[in-house]
Amino acid sequence: MNDRELLQAGFKYAYALCHNYHEAEDLVQQAWFRLHRKYGKVETKALLFKTIRNLIMDRIRRDKVVSFESVEDREFASSAEVRASKDDVEAILSGLRREERESLYLNVVEGYTAQEIADQTGSPRGSILSLIHRAKKKLREGLDNSFDRAN
Amino acid sequence: MDDDTLDRVVWEYYEGIVLPEDAMARILEAAPARSVVVPFHRRSAFRWSIGAAAALALMVTAAGVAGFRPAGAESTRLAHQVLDVYDHHLDPDVYSSDLQSIEWGLNHTDFSIVPSDFSHLKGYAVVGARKCQYSGKKAVQVILVGKDSGREGCLYVLPYDKAFDRIREPDVYVGNDHISMWRDGDRMFALYEPGK
Structure with a gap:
């Protein structure tokens, strides 16, 4: 994975955590610089993710608030299926707890197993399975409702 | 969906x-x-x-x-199989808290995974399930999470086999872990509960 791919992956992960474009950009930049200062380069995606995660946890502890979504400047894939419901998906994902969104993202997009997510986040595997389950349940219910409304 | x-x-x-x-x-x-x-x-x-x-x-x-596992009775064999499957920490194929929905989602299990008595599952929430095998036959591993403890357990469901008639001890302890087994009609259930 080259630097550009690593940065994109880091940005998506940061976005999954905070659901805010500007904050995600800031997080990935800060993590990137931090790893360069320490190691001279960004060696692995896992390390980049861990650094991003540590940064956002520091911010949450410092501010005692979880920053949620900004609905500006969004860019979306061109798939017809997603385009049809992108606002719904955005709204539902924004409504998930940060931990749910993070576990869902790592599982579905990055392909991590529940055990790998548990190792990465320091949570028990059972908790990760519950988080993925709850996230999917909320997403499924939300999408079903939006389809019902549309029809 | x-x-x-x-x-x-x-x-x-x-x-x-x-x-x-x-x-x-x-x-x-x-x-x-x-x-x-x-x-x-x-x-x-x-x-x-x-x-x-x-x-x-x-x-x-x-x-x-892993090498220190005694061979022997069918209950021990089943208990160790349950532990082996659990130890792999494989993810569910289907995420749902409803066993009936899981059954539909898994397709072709050939047997129902819904127990007729839920008392064994008291204190657990179902989060999903995956297909697996026992002695070359289809089985299902239901992933459970303790409602209070958050600890992960699993329920193993498989078609009843004559070999299970030899089970004499429905409760097996491996270290602190507990595996309880029971027959439910034409199915065999085994519940794995991690020790504290």
Whole structure:
């Protein structure tokens, strides 16, 4: 994975955590610089993710608030299926707890197993399975409702 | 909406989340200026050698523990199979808290995974399930999470086989872990509960 791919992956992960474009950009930049200062380069995606995660946890502890979504400047894939419901998906994902969104993202997009997510986040595997389950349940219910409304 | 469709919706959504080109260029350009010489103890070769030694020690220990499993009765065999499946920590094929929905989602299990008596599952929440095998036959591993403890357990469901008639001890302890087994019509259930 080259630097550009690593940065994109880091940005998506940061976005999954905070659901805010500007904050995600800031997080990935800060993590990137931090790893360069320490190691001279960004060696692995896992390390980049861990650094991003540590940064956002520091911010949450410092501010005692979880920053949620900004609905500006969004860019979306061109798939017809997603385009049809992108606002719904955005709204539902924004409504998930940060931990749910993070576990869902790592599982579905990055392909991590529940055990790998548990190792990465320091949570028990059972908790990760519950988080993925709850996230999917909320997403499924939300999408079903939006389809019902549309029809 | 099934799990695969849901996954695709999520995947496609995040595919559309991209770091703008100007931001990427800015980060990539600015980063090298911040680089410093890496101290020896942080160099990858050094860290990898420590990691490899730790992994080797862990594998030797794990092999010793795994090897220490007594053979014998059918209950022990089933209990160890349950433990083996659990130890792999494989993810569910279907996520749902409803066993009936899971049954539909798994397709072709050939038997129902819904127990006629839920008392054994008291205190647990179902989060999903996956297909697996027992003695070459289809089985289902239902993943459970303790409602209070958050600890992970699993329920193993498989078609009843004559061999299970030989089960004399429906409760088996392996270390602190507890496996209870019971017959439910033409199915066999085995519940794994991790020790404290």
